Each structure stands twice: as structure tokens, then as C-alpha cells.
Amino acid sequence: MSPASAARVLDPASLDRLRGLVTLADGVHDDLSTPAARAALARAELVVTGWGAPVLTPEVLAAAPRLRAVVHAAGSVRHHLPPAVWDRGVAVSSAAAANAVPVAEFTLAVVLLAGKRVLASAAEYRARRVLAAGEVCASGGNHGATVGVLSASLVGRRVVELLRPHDLTVLVHDPHVDPGEVRRLGAEPVGLLELAERSDVLTVHTPLLPETRGLVDAGVLARLRDGATVVNTARGAVIDAAALTAELVSGRLHAVLDVTDPEPLPPDSPLWDRPNVLLTPHVAGSAGNELRRLAEAAVDEVERFAAGRPFRHPVAHPERSRTA
Template sequence: MSAPVVAVALTPQVRTLFFDAAAWAALRRLGEVRLPGEDDIGDETALARLLADADVVVTGWGTAPLTARVLAAAPRLRLLAHTGASVKPFVTPASFARGVRVTQAGDAMAYAVGEQALALTLALLHRLHRFDHALRTGVDWATAKAAPPRRELRGATVGVVGASRTGRAYIGLVRALGARVLVVDPYLCDADAAALGIERVGLDDLLTRSLVVSLHAPVLPETTRMISARELALMPAGALLVNTARAALVDEAALLAELRTGRLDAALDVFDAEPLPVDHPIRALPNVLVTPHESAGTVQSRRRAAAIVCDEVDRFLRGEPLRHEVTVDLLDTTG
């Protein structure tokens, strides 16, 4: 019986980020590994060519979706293993109908995102972004020192929107540093809330009571633009917003208008338009700290993701239950 074929539909750059020598060796032990060469795996024709006799496909940024056309050219395909968290850009109704199973490595990224959200929180609390902006733009020393009041995390009330994997990582970190935590999440049960040591509240209550609001929810119909002008107005003057989750959770135009008043400060890792245009007005605001959608991009996070992918492929080929499978019903409740 021939060895299973594992097609790695990743660009050379992405392959290098995720798979070190040990991960490549682990993957090659599972079957015959196929690479796309110079082909653009964002092109359906190129992806179909790569998957012609593949049993498994490993996906990442820039991989084309499993459309009916791609699937027709890949009769043996049985598993999609994604190196990231959200699989929505890659799976289709046609792939689920064909019985292609799906797994992902979102667990690998949770701690890295939680840690960056903590770093952004601390930077905002201590107004590091404002000091940096002032000094880099030539403001005199005395004026640069005149930042709004700075606060400590210890004893502060932090509101977390979404007790997701990243949300729970962030909760653990800020609680360890002495924060009181409020959480809004309709899927969080009382037992889990008690175990996390947090208080469950409604969104309006969270916004009005929190010094820091950190977003960790998936993009669903009920969460899209959940933070708009009305919600931002509920936040007290001097409050801080951190978004390392998804841009779609926030009405960007409303946020920009609020930030222009100087009433709130924000740290943003995600934007409606990515790459963020060079002339985007949010780049020039002194009360905003921006990062280029890189909160999950630690070396350790990506190595963990590769290890999860290898383990899931191994389990699948052995006929064992997948640990991180995404089914149709779960797809509707994840970002």
C-alpha cells in the first residue's frame, strides 16, 4: 500500500515560519510530503494541481479555498489541517459535503495573543505610546511629559469580551498581576466563570465599569460591529480599548471619531483594511498604539502550531479522534 500524500500548500516564507527541521522530519515520517514549488497556492489551478493525489492538505495564509473545482481535481483528499485558527477562508460547503474533515492549530496561538494583549494593556496604562509619539515627533521634553494620568494594572477593573482561548490566556495573565476581571460571553457557564475567578456581566455593564476593555470574541452575526458609537460612549473618559481579535468586532469609523476627541486610548492589531494604508488617519493619532496584525507571531507559537498540525495528521492517518476538529456546527460559532 502506498504511503499517504501530505500536500503542504504553504508559501516558502510561511513554511519557514512554522516548520523547523524537527517539524519537517515529523511530517515526513507520516507520508510523502508534496510542496508547491514556484506555484502560487493562492491560485485555484495551482492548488488543484498540488492536490491531485493528496490525502491531506496543510493550509496557511494565502492558500486558496477548497472550492468545488479544486475538490474535483483532488479525489483522494480527506483532511485539511490549518496552521492558524480560523478555517473560514479555506473550507467551503462543497468540502464539507465531500466529507473532507478539518482541523486547526488555534490553541497554539492563544498564549501569544494573550501575552501581547497584556503588553498592549500595560503600554496603554502607562501611556508609553503617547510618550513615544511625543518624543519622536519633536515635542519638547516638558510637553512630552504632560501625558494623561497613568494607572497600574493592579487593582484595575479589566473587561474581557469573549472567554475564548486567547481571552482565557489574557484573563490568567491580568489576574496574576492583580486586576479585577469582568467578562461578557454568552457561552460561558457559571462553573467556568468561577474557575476563571471572574464576574459575568452584560456588555453595557462591562463597558461602563472597566478601565481596560480587551476584545477576544469570534466574528459572528451577533458580534459584528458590537462596539460602535453607542458602546464607545459608555466607556468612561480615559478608558482603554485593546483589540487583538478581529477588526469586524468594532465599527472603525466610530472608533476613529471617538479617538480623535482624545477621550479614549486604544491599542489595535487588526484593521478593516490590511495592510493598513500608509495615509490612514489612525496612524497619526498620539493616543493609538498600532501593530501590524502580529499578535500571534511568536517563534514559540508557530512551532506549537506546526506540532499540532503534525499530531493531528498523525491521529487522522491512524484513525484516532482529532483533538482540534472543526465541524460544520462549530464553524458557525468560531471566528
């Protein structure tokens, strides 16, 4: 991983745990072509990766003849682990489940705020500066509202779980998950268009894959009722950017976008100044003290590897996986 990632994620307690489990090579490597990195690879049975990790190319794999496992102290491994890693029989684990926790917590917060129309109320209150006795600004509420969850991914499942205590109807669209399993999660399985038609808030948790790029297109957005809110903490390109911009500029829909396409938006994007849009800079994922959860998850997997036990969170071969 990059030295900056290592400094952020691998706190002293985690490093101490690692030293008690394995022999650590010296240094943090984000260039695997250096003599020091090649010397470390020649001895390595396990590699711990993170943000800023270089690609484990066939040449890198050839330089690591003893490599048996990769533990990723972050979410997606698609950026740095090609299929050749799995083809070689290397076991792979990811801290994606740990990273799903703050994303789901962020989603819960903004879903409830969207239901209360907090953005619109705050904007109106700021503009008017005064209210008559008993008067309210933009009205809203969460009692009996409907939340549509797009994809029963790791984050999507956690969102459903966090929504369960609230007085909401929760819908899920995921064609790859059995409807019975969706019901066991505590949600109602529906098709994509029905999800849009019935949702007061549509929250997107679909991994960005070739088949999900632009999945939420103009037709899906058009099915959302007037005043509905779109929440995206997944990947910006899952939503058709032009279609979403048109709906938001018209004022028909609201949005909370932690990710966009492109990211960041160009300075002249009309969304920066829309009162019905909240843009956040990819902050839903692990940050600050939440990074300890990633480190703990990664070290837990190293402990299992050192004890000869299978990973708790294995990552399937990318050609057989629908994860990001």
C-alpha cells in the same frame, strides 16, 4: 499554502517529522488547477494547509476522492474551506489554539502598559525632556484596575488565564458561554454595556462573524469611562470604525490597535498621529520563532491522524460554529 508560507512555517525539523509519519507529495501547491497539483490531490488522504491556501472548491474536492482530513497550520479556516468540505465528511483541524498564545501574550503586555499609562507618560516625557525631583508624568497603575474581555474565545480565555496572577478585576462578556463557566475561568460574567461601563481597559477577542460586525458601536464606546483604553487584537470590523475614530480624535479614550478597519488605515487617517493611539501592523499573531509552535501543532495533528486517533483541535462545521 503559498510557497512563502511553507518556507516560513514548516521548518526542517517539522518536515522531517512529517516524512516519518506520512508520504509527502512533491512540492507546495497554491494553485490546485495545475497537473502536478491534481495528481497530488488524486492520491491525497490528508491535506496540510496554511496562509495563502487556495479554496477547496467542489471541483477541487472532486479531484481528491480519497481526501479524509485537512490540517490547517494557521488559525481561521473560513477563507479556504467551504461547508462542502464538512458535508463530504472530511475532518478538519486548525492550529488556532497555538496561534492564540502569542496574541494573548501581546494582549497581556499592552493591557499592563495601558494601566501604567505608558504611552501618555512617554509622550509627555519626550515633550518636556526634564522632570522636577519626585515629579511623575501621566499617572496610572494596575492595582485593582478592571479589565473587560470581550468574548471567551480561544484568545479571550488565554488572556483571562494570563491576567489571573495580577491584582486586577477581570470581566467577560460572551452570550454564548455559560456564566458558571466564565466564573470557573476566574472572571465575572457581565452584559456588554456593563462590560464597557466598568472597564479601565476593554480588550476585544471576538471573531468577526456577521453578528459581530460593528458589535462595539458608538453606544458601547460611549459607556466607557473617560481615559479608558480599547485594545483590539481580533478583527478591526468588530468595532465601529467611525465611532472609534471620533472617540480617539476627541482624546476621551486611548487605544492599542493591532487590527483596524480598513487594514491598513488610509494614509490620511487622523489616528496615525494621535498620541493616545498605538497602531501596530497585525503583529500580535505568530511571527518569527513563534511559527514553530504552529508547525508543531499541525504535525501533532498529522501524527494523530496517521495513528487513527481523533484530532485534538477539531473545527466544527462553519454553519454550527461561532469561531472565525
